[in-house]
Amino acid sequence: MNPKATQIRLAEGGGGEATAQLIQQVFWSRLRHPELLKGNDASVLENPGGNLVVTIDSFVITPWSFPGGDIGKLAICGTVNDLTMMGAVPLGLTVGFIIEEGFAIHDLERIAESMAFTASQAGVQVVAGDTKVVNKGAADGIFITSSGVGTAAPDLHLGGAYARPGDHVIVTGTMGDHGATVLLARGEMGLQSDLISDVAPLNKLIIPLVQKYPQYIRVLRDPTRGGLAATLNEIARQSKVSIRINENSIPINPQVRGITGLLGLDPLYLANEGKAVMIASPEVSCFLIHELRENPLGKDAAIIGEVCAITGNFGMNQGIVSIGNEMGGERILPMGSGEQLPRIC
Amino acid sequence: MNPKATQIRLAEGGGGEATAQLIQQVFWSRLRHPELLKGNDASVLENPGGNLVVTIDSFVITPWSFPGGDIGKLAICGTVNDLTMMGAVPLGLTVGFIIEEGFAIHDLERIAESMAFTASQAGVQVVAGDTKVVNKGAADGIFITSSGVGTAAPDLHLGGAYARPGDHVIVTGTMGDHGATVLLARGEMGLQSDLISDVAPLNKLIIPLVQKYPQYIRVLRDPTRGGLAATLNEIARQSKVSIRINENSIPINPQVRGITGLLGLDPLYLANEGKAVMIASPEVSCFLIHELRENPLGKDAAIIGEVCAITGNFGMNQGIVSIGNEMGGERILPMGSGEQLPRIC
Numbered sequence: 001m002n003p004k005a006t007q008i009r010l011a012e013g014g015g016g017e018a019t020a021q022l023i024q025q026v027f028w029s030r031l032r033h034p035e036l037l038k039g040n041d042a043s044v045l046e047n048p049g050g051n052l053v054v055t056i057d058s059f060v061i062t063p064w065s066f067p068g069g070d071i072g073k074l075a076i077c078g079t080v081n082d083l084t085m086m087g088a089v090p091l092g093l094t095v096g097f098i099i100e101e102g103f104a105i106h107d108l109e110r111i112a113e114s115m116a117f118t119a120s121q122a123g124v125q126v127v128a129g130d131t132k133v134v135n136k137g138a139a140d141g142i143f144i145t146s147s148g149v150g151t152a153a154p155d156l157h158l159g160g161a162y163a164r165p166g167d168h169v170i171v172t173g174t175m176g177d178h179g180a181t182v183l184l185a186r187g188e189m190g191l192q193s194d195l196i197s198d199v200a201p202l203n204k205l206i207i208p209l210v211q212k213y214p215q216y217i218r219v220l221r222d223p224t225r226g227g228l229a230a231t232l233n234e235i236a237r238q239s240k241v242s243i244r245i246n247e248n249s250i251p252i253n254p255q256v257r258g259i260t261g262l263l264g265l266d267p268l269y270l271a272n273e274g275k276a277v278m279i280a281s282p283e284v285s286c287f288l289i290h291e292l293r294e295n296p297l298g299k300d301a302a303i304i305g306e307v308c309a310i311t312g313n314f315g316m317n318q319g320i321v322s323i324g325n326e327m328g329g330e331r332i333l334p335m336g337s338g339e340q341l342p343r344i345c
Numbered sequence: 346m347n348p349k350a351t352q353i354r355l356a357e358g359g360g361g362e363a364t365a366q367l368i369q370q371v372f373w374s375r376l377r378h379p380e381l382l383k384g385n386d387a388s389v390l391e392n393p394g395g396n397l398v399v400t401i402d403s404f405v406i407t408p409w410s411f412p413g414g415d416i417g418k419l420a421i422c423g424t425v426n427d428l429t430m431m432g433a434v435p436l437g438l439t440v441g442f443i444i445e446e447g448f449a450i451h452d453l454e455r456i457a458e459s460m461a462f463t464a465s466q467a468g469v470q471v472v473a474g475d476t477k478v479v480n481k482g483a484a485d486g487i488f489i490t491s492s493g494v495g496t497a498a499p500d501l502h503l504g505g506a507y508a509r510p511g512d513h514v515i516v517t518g519t520m521g522d523h524g525a526t527v528l529l530a531r532g533e534m535g536l537q538s539d540l541i542s543d544v545a546p547l548n549k550l551i552i553p554l555v556q557k558y559p560q561y562i563r564v565l566r567d568p569t570r571g572g573l574a575a576t577l578n579e580i581a582r583q584s585k586v587s588i589r590i591n592e593n594s595i596p597i598n599p600q601v602r603g604i605t606g607l608l609g610l611d612p613l614y615l616a617n618e619g620k621a622v623m624i625a626s627p628e629v630s631c632f633l634i635h636e637l638r639e640n641p642l643g644k645d646a647a648i649i650g651e652v653c654a655i656t657g658n659f660g661m662n663q664g665i666v667s668i669g670n671e672m673g674g675e676r677i678l679p680m681g682s683g684e685q686l687p688r689i690c
Binding site: 005006007008009010011012013014019022023026027030031033035036042043045047048049050052054055056057058059060062091092094095096097098099100101102103104105106108109112113115116119125126127128129130131132133134135137138139140143145147149151342343 | 350351352353354355356357358359364367368371372375376378380381387388390392393394395397399400401402403404405407436437439440441442443444445446447448449450451453454457458460461464470471472473474475476477478479480482483484485488490492494496687688
């Protein structure tokens with residue numbers, strides 16, 4: 001957030017630096033729950049009978065339907081994945097709809113159908129909901145907010161603050177597919193492709209690994225708005241470490257590479273909706289890659305870098321993310337301003 | 346929902362008959378969780394260590410600020426009250442913001458401040474959040490969705506289906522204040538008054554009574570969208586009973602009576618945001634009234650009617666709500682179409 005700004009800009013919704021600043025200045029200064037201030041994808045509530053994990057996300061994507069999914073599928077996956085990133089098994093989801101007057105009922109039925117199918121695929125259930133309608137022109141079609149509650153083992157030390165120097169950085173698949181797909185689906189670029197969004201529920205891919213390697217997986221996060229770059233920068237700040245990744249190790253779909261090259265975009269800043277970043281002890285990273293690749297959702301999993309101590313090489317006390325290439329070059333990968341792609345989720 | 350309608354109308358967001366039909370036809374036919382299908386204000390999830398209660402509500406009120414509150418206070422109260430209506434003690438709330446580009450940051454700060462103050466008043470905490478920004482014209486200022494999780498005693502039999510013939514119907518205060526206040530705040534009526542919305546968190550008023558009279562309080566519901574009329578009709582359907590209320594027993598603020606009279610509106614269809622309908626065994630109803638009136642939030646509490654068996658007097662098998670006056674007249678109080686006041690919460 002620009003300190004002189006008096007009005008909300010699109011950048012404040014982009015998931016980058018501007019979003020982080022807005023949230024800190026407006027919300028964290030007033031709503032000071034320690035779990036909120038941790039800045040993870042979901043928060044942990046201690047409760048007799050096991051830790052509860054809660055999360056919420058609003059979805060405002062345009063267009064609401066795109067190759068590989070729609071806003072309903074996205075709302076289910078987004079919440080299942082946020083719970084998953086905290087190692088939580090979903091207990092139930094709740095969904096709130098804000099619908100513009102005039103929205104086609106058959107489209108709403110299609111969205112409900114898609115939510116039901118995705119929930120069943122993920123083995124979760126929608127247990128409560130709410131529907132509001134606003135007058136024509138007061139919303140853009142349909143917005144969905146989904147919230148979830150799950151249970152996690154009480155001794156799980158998983159979260160953005162647990163990365164340690166020496167840990168490996170893993171991505172579960174190609175980067176930027178969702179962002180590139182939605183960008184093309186808007187039709188403004190005049191480009192066509194057969195790209196589809198990666199939107200998928202990750203609980204069945206990830207939870208067995210968390211249960212199998214509880215001491216070794218330190219951080220899980222889904223690189224949605226702001227992409228891999230924003231996610232790694234968040235983790236570097238939370239864990240007070242630097243992160244170095246290798247450009248050539250990052251799996252990127254050739255079509256995404258081609259489209260982003262044409263448009264001058266960087267796939268590392270594009271949203272993903274069916275991928276996780278995993279930071280894990282080097283002792284298990286090869287086992288994790290092996291097991292991830294056995295599942296179609298993890299077939300392109302790769303170790304892309306490692307966590308380092310803050311050295312001050314770049315003249316900052318705060319941990320930074322850097323990216324190196326095969327020529328030995330290394331540059332900073334900043335968080336991003338968040339202006340690249342509004343309404344991507 | 347009109348079976349021939351192909352597009353969503355404002356009535357489908359009004360909380361009356363059209364909303365009920367939309368939810369059944371579009372959502373319940375696909376998302377079939379038994380708790381969802383009960384149609385209560387919140388759903389119960391069985392969990393080791395105590396039953397969990399979850400709820401979600403989106404708030405799209407216009408104007409976002411009104412005498413007595415704003416959308417932030419409303420979002421906290423709405424979710425605290427939905428948990429309270431299931432007898433649940435709140436564990437934590439999550440909030441999702443959808444903000445229109447150009448919304449003033451100082452207004453957002455005012456809303457966050459109001460949420461923090463209301464949460465502290467209710468003794469609850471916001472533990473997770475999400476912020477999305479949409480382009481100018483794609484939303485009307487700000488929408489907030491809040492979700493909550495709470496714990497309830499496992500042996501609590503509280504819900505819309507538990508009303509029994511002979512039970513008394515209680516309201517905790519005057520009806521229609523929120524709806525009438527927001528209507529005037531829109532400035533379209535050319536009327537002025539010093540009315541304020543009743544928006545308030547009800548947990549501290551209600552939960553001690555639920556804990557004190559667990560076997561005697563059968564139904565709790567906050568008569569928000571659709572007002573008292575919609576709420577009583579919902580309960581009559583869920584419990585398969587009729588409900589008879591006495592017009593002269595219903596507490597109504599004289600200003601609300603005056604304004605609704607002038608505008609040709611019925612206060613029994615206007616939203617309340619700080620009131621509960623309580624259906625309880627006649628053995629305890631006088632104690633409940635006495636204790637409610639000791640709290641400023643319950644000072645106008647009254648017994649307004651009773652639950653009866655379905656008799657078919659009105660030629661229907663489904664339970665109906667009727668309202669009688671001091672002249673001995675009696676008429677049906679239908680659920681309402683939902684078109685009376687869009688975007689009241």
